[in-house]
Amino acid sequence: MAVQTTVATIVAYKQESPAGTIASNAGAQTLRRIKSDVALSIDQITSSEIRPDYQRGEARNGMRKVGGPISGELSPKTYADFIAASLRRDFSAVTTVTGASVTASATAPQFVRAAGSWLTDGIRIGMLIKPSAGANAGKLFTVIAVTATGLTVAEAVAPHAATTLDIAVPGKVTYVPQTGHQAKSFTIEHWHSAVAVSHRFVGCRVNNIKVDCKPNANANINIDLLGMDRQAGTAQYFSSPAAATTTGAVASPSGVLCVNGVAQAIITGFSVEIDGGMTTGAVVGSNITPDVFVGPVTVKGQISAYFTGGALDDIMTGEVPVSLVLKLDDGQGNAIAMTVPRAKLTGGSLSGDNEIIQQFDFSAAPVPMGGAEQTSFFIHDTAA
Structure with missing residues (x-):
């Protein structure tokens, strides 16, 4: 008798059109994962009758429900379709800024243009940019502050005089x-x-995505799905799915985390959660929900840091909004940058047997912040 193994199980997916109708079997994508625990469950309808034999009557099957998590190591492009679905907007390209006269400096703002506006050209906090010429040509930089003429980035910049270049x-x-x-x-x-x-x-x-980044580890992603039904068959439905992506996992040691435009060397953990507030329903005459109903998008998370003073505590108690930008690369030339343009810190608990670590919760809101997109969460994937 054959016994199925996890490693021999193929997980594949495809977007539906219309929603709730099984996708056509061509054009699916094989998915890398740590695990996929999406499963069918069936509610049980129990009898409330009082019987002379002192026993309960036979139970019946009720509503069919589908759900569960898919977890993996975060890598460029691999989970982009699910991230876009959680944010309720497709990934889109940003037009290259061409023919700008730019002076580079080692201090902020590092890229200053002689004319025109970075903001008008669509450059925002949390974007990853590549100059085409000058001493920094081809290097990838993380934008952490934007004005009309100045870009501040997280990485070291080689100075150069005014040079006509493109910013991709x-x-x-x-x-x-x-x-x-x-x-x-x-x-x-x-x-x-x-x-x-x-x-x-x-x-x-x-319904929910959580990205968790711990020190000296790959970043993990957990995708919680909520669905309508399960079908079964004896043949592979997505018979020729596209091969799984080959980008590397992004890792915390090769990244940078900026709080209010300042790179941090004391952060010991970062997580962000995108909660879609979704629910299923129940109807008379069917054992399948008519839809998965969407709710508002809530963005929240946690940061933890070595306790080196009261700076972060002052931000929390003063209810000072901060921007959070985390950029991680995969060691193969690709990167992901995640940005919470406006966050409020709460908590601030202290723990630790040796070094003391302070942990903060944060919540995000789409309040306009200078140089940032008006949103609760922004993500840039260079391989998407």
Whole structure:
């Protein structure tokens, strides 16, 4: 008798159109993961009758429910479709700024243009940029502050005199938009080849995403899905899915975290959670929810840091809004930058047997901040 193994199980997905209808079987994508625990559960309807034999009557099946997490090591492009779905906006390219006369400096603002406006050209806090000429040509920089004529970046910059160059924004960006929100859903297949069983989870929306970055480790992503139903078959439904991505996992030692435009060397942990507030329903005459209903997008998270003084505590007690920018690279030339343009800190608890660590919760809001997109969360993926 064959026994299915996890490593031999193929997980593949494709966006549905319309939502809630199984996606066509061509054009699916194989997904890398640590695990995929998407599963079907069925509510049980129990009897409330009082019977002379002192026993409960037979239970019945109720509503069918689909849900569960897919977790993995965060890598460029791999989870971009799910991230875009959670933010309710597709990734989009940013137009290259061409023919700007730029002077580079070792101190902020590092890239100063003689004419025109970075803001008008669409450059925002949290973007990753590449100059085309000068001493910094081809290098990737993380934008942590923007004015009309000045860009401040997190990395060291080689100075140069005024040079005509282009500023490219490789890859694509997305964020929680002000209007035009999307409600995407996916079909997820688990193909168990050893036992010839295909489980196809239909109507799956991204209810929650959490990215967790710890010291000296790869960043992890957990995607919680909420769906409508499961179909089963004896043949692989997504019979020719595209190969899994090959980008490397992004790791904390190769990144930079900036709080209010200042690179931090004391941060011991960072996590951010995007909660879609989704629910399913129940109806008479069907055992399947009519939809997965979307709620507001809530962005929150945590940062922890070595306790070196009262600076972060003063930010918390003074209710001072801060920007948070985390950039991580994969060692292969790709990178992901995640930005919370405006966060408020709470908590501030202290713990530790030796060195003391202070932990803060934060919540985000789409309040306009200079040089940032008006959103609760912004992400740039250079491989998207």
